[in-house]
Structures are given as C-alpha cells and as structure tokens.
Amino acid sequence: MENCQMFFPCSSTGKSVYPVMTTTDYIANSSDHVFSHGDQSSSSGGFLGLKQNSGPNTDIVKNDSINGAFHGSESEEKSSKMKGEKKIKKPRFAFQTRSQVDILDDGYRWRKYGQKAVKDNKFPRSYYRCTHEGCNVKKQVQRLTKDEGIVVTTYEGMHNHRIEKPTDNFEHILNQLQIYTPF
C-alpha cells in the first residue's frame, strides 16, 4: 500500500480553507473505539501535542504509525455479510479543521451513504465512502457543537488508488512540502 495522503482536507469549493489549515490546530490521531475515550466533546485538544513539530504532515503519518494500528486495512470481502471473523478494528484517525464548509474535498471521490444525528452534538454526522472500485475507505464528517467553526473528519481505511483529481488537491502540495522540507 502506498502512503496515501488523505490526511489533508482541503476545499475545492472555492472557499479559502487553505490558510486555515496552516494556522489552525488540526488534530491527528489514529482513533479507535479504545482511543475515542475522551470523545470529541470533552477532549477538545486533549490529544497528544503532536502538532508541535514543524512538519505539518509528517506528524500525522508518524503518529499514525506509532499507534501501530495501521495495517493496510482492506482485505475486505464484498460478500453480502461480513462474518464474525471481521472483528478487526480498522485503523481510524481523525483531525479537526477550522472551516466554514463541511465538505472538505481531499481529491478523492466520495459518495454519501448516511447521515445521523449524534448525541451531545446538534450537528448531524455525515458518512461517506470512496467510490473507487475496490476501495473501501470511509470517512465521516462532523461539526462540533461547541465550536461550529470546527469540522472533524475521521478517515477509516486506506485508499488503494491514486487521488483522482489531479488539480486542486493537496497531494502535489504535500510532495512539494516534502521536497522542500529539509527534514
């Protein structure tokens, strides 16, 4: 599996979200059921201070691998039902982004398959799935009640394909970053 830079939300909706990311506090963690203990409501910023490092993206990747929950994921069977052996919890990681828009276009194509209201949160949570064939990556987007300027995006799984949208995504920007960053 290649490293997939789905970590980076950016909006192609014409809104200026880019500066936000650079300045704001996005939080990355590979969350699991276990890890979600604090829950978004109370643990705002209760995460590890991983963002203190200068490299914006590498932190996320590192953090992710640290948790070791990362294994390629898929090996999904598209059988109608997943049998009980599907206990393995997939690696998930979330980050917050300060943005006015809910739709954070990261360059992949997503199809919305659900929306639910969650407790302690007056905003609904939206569920998306990657439309690429064989790619079972899911993500959910949720806005915080506490601060409605914060959008929490949670990714689950890894993409087994390249970003589809060549323009206006963060991939090449990331590459640039990695190229130009001495570290």
Place this chain on the structure above:
DNA sequence: CGGTTTTGACCGGCGC
C-alpha cells in the same frame, strides 16, 4: 440517464 444525495428503516453492540 447515470451517478449522487436524502432519509427513514434496519441492524448489531452495549449497558442497564
């Protein structure tokens, strides 16, 4: 006309 969104139903896990 095909892909996506919407939205209520359905289902499984968990706590009481």
Place this chain on the structure above:
DNA sequence: GCGCCGGTCAAAACCG
C-alpha cells in the same frame, strides 16, 4: 430482554 446509540442499507428524489 429491552432500549439506546451509532453505523449502514436502500429506495426514491435529485441533479448534471
């Protein structure tokens, strides 16, 4: 066992 809660399905509506 039951009800709450979070996640998914699926049919119809919607939109280019």
